[in-house]
Amino acid sequence: MRTESSDRSGRRAVTVLGLGSMGTALATALLDRGHPTTVWNRSADRARPLADRGARVAASAAEAVAASPLVIVCVLDDAAVHAVLDPIAGSLAGKALVNLTSGSPEHARETAGWAAAHGADYLDGAIMTTPPGVGSPDMMFLYSGSSTVLAEHRPALEALGDPLLLGSDPGLASLYDVALLGLMWSTMTGWLHGAALLGAEKTPAADFTPLAVRWLTAVAGFLTTYAPQVDAGRYPGDDATVDVQIAAIDHLLHAAAARGVDNALPELLKDAMERAAAAGHGSDSFASVIEVLRPPAAHG
Ligand SMILES: NC(=O)c1ccc[n+]([C@@H]2O[C@H](COP(=O)([O-])OP(=O)(O)OC[C@H]3O[C@@H](n4cnc5c(N)ncnc54)[C@H](OP(=O)(O)O)[C@@H]3O)[C@@H](O)[C@H]2O)c1
Structure with a gap:
């Protein structure tokens, strides 16, 4: 050739x-x-x-x-x-x-x-x-x-x-890749959980999805707000505290259980929030949940 x-x-x-x-x-x-x-x-x-x-x-x-x-x-x-x-x-x-x-x-x-x-x-x-x-x-x-x-x-x-x-570190692309895929799977599973919840009352996913997509734009804004908090290890609870979100996720668990929808995902999320609260972050922002996710050496 x-x-x-x-x-x-x-x-x-x-x-x-x-x-x-x-x-x-x-x-x-x-x-x-x-x-x-x-x-x-x-x-x-x-x-x-x-x-x-x-x-x-x-x-x-x-x-x-x-x-x-x-x-x-x-x-x-x-x-x-x-x-x-x-x-x-x-x-x-x-x-x-x-x-x-x-x-x-x-x-x-x-x-x-x-x-x-x-x-x-x-x-x-x-x-x-x-x-x-x-x-x-x-x-x-x-x-x-x-x-x-x-x-x-x-x-x-x-x-x-x-x-x-x-x-220049050749491992970076793969590391970003798996981090972004994790975000994708969590997001898509959260969307499917919501679709199952609405679907239990005959609302099609096609009706739910435009609101879900608009909501993701707001969520993207939360990430941008929380990123410097994660980097600084300080989580001012001046928007919505972990304690407030634990109370809110109970409503999701209740609504889903009442409609026979699988609750494994919100149970997992509530568990992470409760561990953050138990570690003293109940009055902090949601970004403080990073403290129960990252390795101990990276804390504080
Ligand atoms: N598909 C996607 O949406 C997507 C998105 C992002 C990244 N990727 C990545 O892209 C890569 C390829 O994915 P794909 O979707 O193209 O998969 P695929 O359609 O299953 O193709 C796999 C390819 O790998 C070859 N292969 C497998 N084992 C081999 C071996 N031992 N020796 C030589 N060739 C071998 C296959 O050759 P034969 O044809 O001879 O079997 C084929 O060309 C994967 O790493 C995947 O994670 C895929």
Whole structure:
């Protein structure tokens, strides 16, 4: 296969390893922006639709890596990353390697060290969208590691979404990723709990949801108010105290129990608030609940 670092318009060549739902979306976004794109997947048949869109299909991962200065890997997990890359580690020298496979900060740091040992410039990444959102400038792509990779390949990485460089520690993107996913799951489960509550009285989720979305805007404001309190370890209870919120969550527990709705989530939330109150934060703001969540060494 011929190696071509850019096309006539100057768009730099990119290789995508892994063509599951996400890898296919990444390669499609690159092709849509006119990047010469080489693809490879363990199961070769998944490359066919991309070939129809103009991708070059490599016969092996090594051939795919050789084709481009920028190599993006997006496979199932860390074990799959190593299953693909370990046998061809010798071909990575001088390449920019962007790993968009989900993993832990520890995986990211280990892979960064491994990549450096083989002469690759490593950028770890986390994709904050699902495949249909890839290619939208509204969607965040979190990166950490080599700033050189982002600087040299910004147009290609911007083709995927809005690239945000969080720092040089390669573990940061994964750490933000899991923190943001935790926020997403808590929020979505809270919304579903509310939908079950309203649904018990025949109110469709479609009626509840516009109010829920508007409420999330107000909640976003609370987060912005509370962030400096969390950082300072001081929680002035001048808006709504933990004690007031414990009383309020009892109304939710009661309403849900009366309608046969599962209460595991609000029970958990009440438990955290009660532990904060027991630790002396009853008159403090809700931000003081951080004191029962973070490790003891970080207290005060
Ligand atoms: N889908 C999303 O919404 C989303 C969002 C954010 C992040 N992500 C992350 O993106 C990554 C890929 O997700 P996906 O949705 O594309 O998953 P997927 O559709 O299940 O695709 C998995 C990919 O990994 C490959 N793979 C698995 N084990 C392998 C191995 N041992 N050796 C070589 N290749 C292997 C598969 O190859 P075969 O085709 O040969 O099986 C396939 O290309 C994951 O880390 C996921 O967490 C996904």
